[in-house]
Amino acid sequence: VLFALGFFSLAGSAVAQDVAAAKQRMASRQSEVASLKTSGAVGENNRGLLEVRRSGGASAKIVADENSDRGVLYAEVAKRTGVSVDDSGRARAKQIAANSAAGVWVQKEDGSWHQK
Numbered sequence: 001v002l003f004a005l006g007f008f009s010l011a012g013s014a015v016a017q018d019v020a021a022a023k024q025r026m027a028s029r030q031s032e033v034a035s036l037k038t039s040g041a042v043g044e045n046n047r048g049l050l051e052v053r054r055s056g057g058a059s060a061k062i063v064a065d066e067n068s069d070r071g072v073l074y075a076e077v078a079k080r081t082g083v084s085v086d087d088s089g090r091a092r093a094k095q096i097a098a099n100s101a102a103g104v105w106v107q108k109e110d111g112s113w114h115q116k
Contacts, residue, residue, distance in 0.1 A: 019076050022069035032062050043105030043113060044096045048074060048089030053105055053113075 033050065036042040041059045045051040049070060050063045070092075071085070078088040090109075097106040100116050107113050 018072055022072040026066065026069050029062060029066060032058075033066055036062060037104045038101070040103070040105060040115075043107065044093065044100060046090065046093050046107040046109050046111065047086065048092035048096065051107070 033042070036050075036059050037044070041052065041054045041056065042050045042063055043053050049067045052059055052063050070089070074085050074088040074092065077083075077092075078085045081088070083091075093107075097116070100106055102116055104116050105113055106116055
């Protein structure tokens with residue numbers, strides 16, 4: 001029993017470290033993401049993920065890295081709240097869209113894109 005409790009404690013600690021690491025990586029690339037969004041190269045889709053709208057440069061790598069880290073966070077929120085990861089991302093997408101700067105491309109729930 002103690003072994004099992006220790007295992008779950010370590011597992012919880014590992015998840016917390018993964019979430020913290022994801023947040024740190026996201027913070028370190030925040031200015032790059034903001035620049036890509038402002039330029040129109042990427043937009044915020046309706047699943048809470050970045051999407052390349054105009055390829056070129058390092059945008060695909062930055063988008064992939066950002067989306068991977070967002071997935072870690074959405075999975076943790078989903079686990080804590082009892083919703084699916086997809087629902088967690090879609091809820092975050094609404095927040096992101098509402099808080100996006102003017103000119104940023106955002107995807108509506110129906111899948112259409114518009115500039116805020």
